[in-house]
Amino acid sequence: MKEVLVLKDLEQIKAVSQQYRLEILEAFDSSAKTAKQIAEVMDEPHGRVNYHIKMLEKVGIIELIEEVTKFGVVEKYYCPVAYKLIIDSTAVTLDDEMSDSINKVSLAFFETISREFYDSIENFSSGPSRKISYSVDYYLTDEEAKELYDKLSHVVDSYLKGKEDPRAGAHRHFAAHMVVPLPPKV
Numbered sequence: 001m002k003e004v005l006v007l008k009d010l011e012q013i014k015a016v017s018q019q020y021r022l023e024i025l026e027a028f029d030s031s032a033k034t035a036k037q038i039a040e041v042m043d044e045p046h047g048r049v050n051y052h053i054k055m056l057e058k059v060g061i062i063e064l065i066e067e068v069t070k071f072g073v074v075e076k077y078y079c080p081v082a083y084k085l086i087i088d089s090t091a092v093t094l095d096d097e098m099s100d101s102i103n104k105v106s107l108a109f110f111e112t113i114s115r116e117f118y119d120s121i122e123n124f125s126s127g128p129s130r131k132i133s134y135s136v137d138y139y140l141t142d143e144e145a146k147e148l149y150d151k152l153s154h155v156v157d158s159y160l161k162g163k164e165d166p167r168a169g170a171h172r173h174f175a176a177h178m179v180v181p182l183p184p185k186v
Helices: 010-015 019-027 035-042 046-058 096-123 142-160
Strands: 002-007 062-070 073-080 082-087
Touching: 010 046, 010 096, 019 035, 019 046, 019 096, 035 046, 035 073, 046 062
Parallel strands: 002 082
Antiparallel strands: 062 073
C-alpha cells in the first residue's frame, strides 16, 4: 500500500465526496478485506457496501488484492491503494462541478472528524485526555496557507509513521489538522 494517493481526477474526487464511501475506507485496517467483512464491521448490508467498493475500485482508490475460492464461492479481497488521500485542486480545472465536488469532500471529511470527536466525548468522560488547539484570525496568502498546511502534514505524518497498528499501552486516537479560509469580519 502506498503512503499517499493524490486525487487529481474529477471522478476520484466525486467518489470520495460521499460520507458513506469515506466510512468504507475507514473500515479497512492494515489487511485486505472482502466486501462482506467490511459490511460486518460497518453493520451494513453487504450489497450496499459491495456497490460502493466497486465504485471506489473503478476510480483507483481501492484495489483488488486477491481472489480466493472457498466452497465454490469466489471471495474478493480489497485494500485501499494508500493510507492517506490528498486532493490536489491545483492540478485540476476548478469549474463549478469540480468546486462543488471538492466542497462535498471537504464536508465529508469534516463530518468524519466531527463524528470521531463526538465518539470520543461519549466514550471518554475521564481517562485519556484530548489535546485540542484552535487558532483563528490569522491573515495568510494562499501560498502561506499551503505552506502552513504542508508543514503541519509533514510533522503529523512523520510522527505517526509506524503507529498504525495496535500495540501494548497504546490507545486508538485520531489527529486532524485544517487550514481553512474565513470570510471577513463584519
